[in-house]
Amino acid sequence: MFGYFTKRLIQIVVVLWAVSVLVFVMMSFTGDPTYMMVPLDATEEQIAQARRLLGLNDSHLVQYGHFLSSLVRGDFGRSFVFRQPAMQLILERLPATLEIVILAMAIALVVAIPLGVYAGASPERASSHAVMAGSLVGISLPGFWLGMVLIYVFAVKLQLVPSSGRGPTQELFGLRVSFLSWEGFRHLILPALTLSVGTLAILIRIIRAEMMEVMKQDYIKFARAKGADRRGVLFKHGLKNALIPLVTVFGLMMGDLIAFATLTETIFAWPGIGKLLVDSIYRGDRPVIVVYLMFVAFMFVVVNFVVDILYAVIDPRIKVK
Amino acid sequence: MTMTPLPSAEPTATPLLSVTGLKTYFHTFAGVVKAVDGVSFDLALGEILGLVGESGGGKSMIGFSIMGLIDPPGRIEAGEIRFEGQDLLRLDEARMRGVRGKRIAMIFQDPMTALNPLYTVGNQLEEMLRLHTDMPAGQRRARCVEMLRDVGIPQPEERLDSYPHQFSGGMRQRVVIAIAMIAGPRLLIADEPTTALDVTIQAQLLRLMKRQVEQTRASLILITHDLAAVSQMADKVVVLYCGRIVERGPTARLIRRPAHHYTRGLLDSIPHDDRSRRRLHQIPGSVPNIRALPPGCAFAPRCSAAQPLCREVEPVLAEFAPGHAAACHFPLEAKL
Ligand SMILES: Nc1ncnc2c1ncn2[C@@H]1O[C@H](COP(=O)(O)OP(=O)(O)OP(=O)(O)O)[C@@H](O)[C@H]1O
Ligand code: SF4
Ligand SMILES: [Mg+2]
Numbered sequence: 001m002f003g004y005f006t007k008r009l010i011q012i013v014v015v016l017w018a019v020s021v022l023v024f025v026m027m028s029f030t031g032d033p034t035y036m037m038v039p040l041d042a043t044e045e046q047i048a049q050a051r052r053l054l055g056l057n058d059s060h061l062v063q064y065g066h067f068l069s070s071l072v073r074g075d076f077g078r079s080f081v082f083r084q085p086a087m088q089l090i091l092e093r094l095p096a097t098l099e100i101v102i103l104a105m106a107i108a109l110v111v112a113i114p115l116g117v118y119a120g121a122s123p124e125r126a127s128s129h130a131v132m133a134g135s136l137v138g139i140s141l142p143g144f145w146l147g148m149v150l151i152y153v154f155a156v157k158l159q160l161v162p163s164s165g166r167g168p169t170q171e172l173f174g175l176r177v178s179f180l181s182w183e184g185f186r187h188l189i190l191p192a193l194t195l196s197v198g199t200l201a202i203l204i205r206i207i208r209a210e211m212m213e214v215m216k217q218d219y220i221k222f223a224r225a226k227g228a229d230r231r232g233v234l235f236k237h238g239l240k241n242a243l244i245p246l247v248t249v250f251g252l253m254m255g256d257l258i259a260f261a262t263l264t265e266t267i268f269a270w271p272g273i274g275k276l277l278v279d280s281i282y283r284g285d286r287p288v289i290v291v292y293l294m295f296v297a298f299m300f301v302v303v304n305f306v307v308d309i310l311y312a313v314i315d316p317r318i319k320v321k
Numbered sequence: 322m323t324m325t326p327l328p329s330a331e332p333t334a335t336p337l338l339s340v341t342g343l344k345t346y347f348h349t350f351a352g353v354v355k356a357v358d359g360v361s362f363d364l365a366l367g368e369i370l371g372l373v374g375e376s377g378g379g380k381s382m383i384g385f386s387i388m389g390l391i392d393p394p395g396r397i398e399a400g401e402i403r404f405e406g407q408d409l410l411r412l413d414e415a416r417m418r419g420v421r422g423k424r425i426a427m428i429f430q431d432p433m434t435a436l437n438p439l440y441t442v443g444n445q446l447e448e449m450l451r452l453h454t455d456m457p458a459g460q461r462r463a464r465c466v467e468m469l470r471d472v473g474i475p476q477p478e479e480r481l482d483s484y485p486h487q488f489s490g491g492m493r494q495r496v497v498i499a500i501a502m503i504a505g506p507r508l509l510i511a512d513e514p515t516t517a518l519d520v521t522i523q524a525q526l527l528r529l530m531k532r533q534v535e536q537t538r539a540s541l542i543l544i545t546h547d548l549a550a551v552s553q554m555a556d557k558v559v560v561l562y563c564g565r566i567v568e569r570g571p572t573a574r575l576i577r578r579p580a581h582h583y584t585r586g587l588l589d590s591i592p593h594d595d596r597s598r599r600r601l602h603q604i605p606g607s608v609p610n611i612r613a614l615p616p617g618c619a620f621a622p623r624c625s626a627a628q629p630l631c632r633e634v635e636p637v638l639a640e641f642a643p644g645h646a647a648a649c650h651f652p653l654e655a656k657l
Binding site: 226241 | 388390393418419420421422423426427429431434435436437438439441448449452453484486497500
């Protein structure tokens, strides 16, 4: 157990270091941030001064050294635009993203599990074929198009939900969330729905494939021979076994949604980290982009870690080691 | 003193299970597979029936047909499976679930795969009681402990919370037997219950099963390749070849004086040296493609006594001694 955590910790450090190198290289080749920092009417002298202060005259190696040492000290720099610590900006907007992502994953699971299980248990039925065709459509729909259709139908025509923005928020454990009020929740629905469709469609296919495999196993036939009803066979004996390979995919999907909810957040003017990233790229706000990338890398390592734990929880044959 | 009329006793001749003209076919792209093709046999309460024959003979499909667990493309085309007086083929799925596990239990060949790897042995054992009894939870656990002890699992209290992978193959099969027997079935179908196990453990488990069915006065259908095991366990034997019964009779008689050439071949292939593997390799040739059986006797291509007649006319199962029947034009045991 102890060895496991040490190994994980080393892994986190290595991954973050590798990402820091990548980020640094990327940043070094994407233009000079000096012009972001100085007033428009700055003199040559002032610009040179700024370059010196930013350390841009040093060799790349020295610059990377500075970069790394400030990262290690937890100093991720300040946003050029907001004049705030970049990390703080990310953390402030994270709850908004987490909210739609979690709701999207919940929708995806609630819909995909029963559909995938039934489609996998009776793959020959017409209804199963219909589910598979539907999932194919779901996979091929471009997210932005779907978002706009949803806005048009549910916000503009039917006026059931607001078309954009986050709505009122409440404080929960120091985080600002919107799902606590009905009005706030209404704002969540469309972005979450948009975000969920692709994931949902892929989940259905994976669950179906896993279930088809599991249904061939002896223990399923044995469960039926015991007199278990269809529900018990499918959900108690089948689904749990089908979940094992699903856990990895699910973890990665969740990380993916958090990291790249950008498009959906932009369409719905949702103030999450995805929108922050787009805005920051647009404004050349380098520290924010750097922190964002580091944060995403960190998150994937954490997701991996959670997946490992979940494996051990679901499958008694796996020991955390 | 008034005499209340006694309920008319069931005629003792009514068997527990009576299979008549069972046909189970698989409709595949490559053609129809007649896995079970007109099989009939009876089984009395407390009796042990051995179902033998080479691989592909249809033994498992008979078991699954009785359990109502034939899946597409398989289908029961015809026949009757009368169990405790009702035709199982006419029961709806809900009523059939009440039969499965509770009245008829089944044991599979491979104990490594029959248990769900994600649930404790206790959970899977208790599931039977949850499904088929209204025993309160506290009592269920005690009953499970008792059952595990019954099938010879040491420290049953602790073992209840172990997962299948923490047991050896033999111990797992004991667990499977415990699961099969815990709801008190009248009929146990054991499909090659020991084939996947070590030779020394095979004998132990066969004895255990025999004891279990005897104690509960249940009946047993023992499906196996192993005629030697059958000779020690079964009261009567049914020999299958390509989905059809080629011979059936009381064990002692059938083993001593087999009538069908296929049965003879099976018997000859039992090695007398107990240490060598009991493999069937002495019958020349191999089982024909079941999708394209030759006309006449399906065994003719491999039979040393085959005559032209055998390749033209299919022999019918004919009884030539009480309870002893064979489907052969030129039986070894023509006269009594
Ligand atoms: N799903 C299926 N599709 C097509 N044919 C099948 C299917 N299941 C079984 N069969 C056929 O049914 C026949 C009987 O199979 P069965 O499993 O009953 O044989 P068996 O006597 O139990 O053999 P073994 O000793 O190998 O277990 C075989 O020829 C097999 O090919
Ligand atoms: S019918 Fe003919 S071929 Fe078939 S077993 Fe008898 S003798 Fe052999
Ligand atoms: Mg079989």
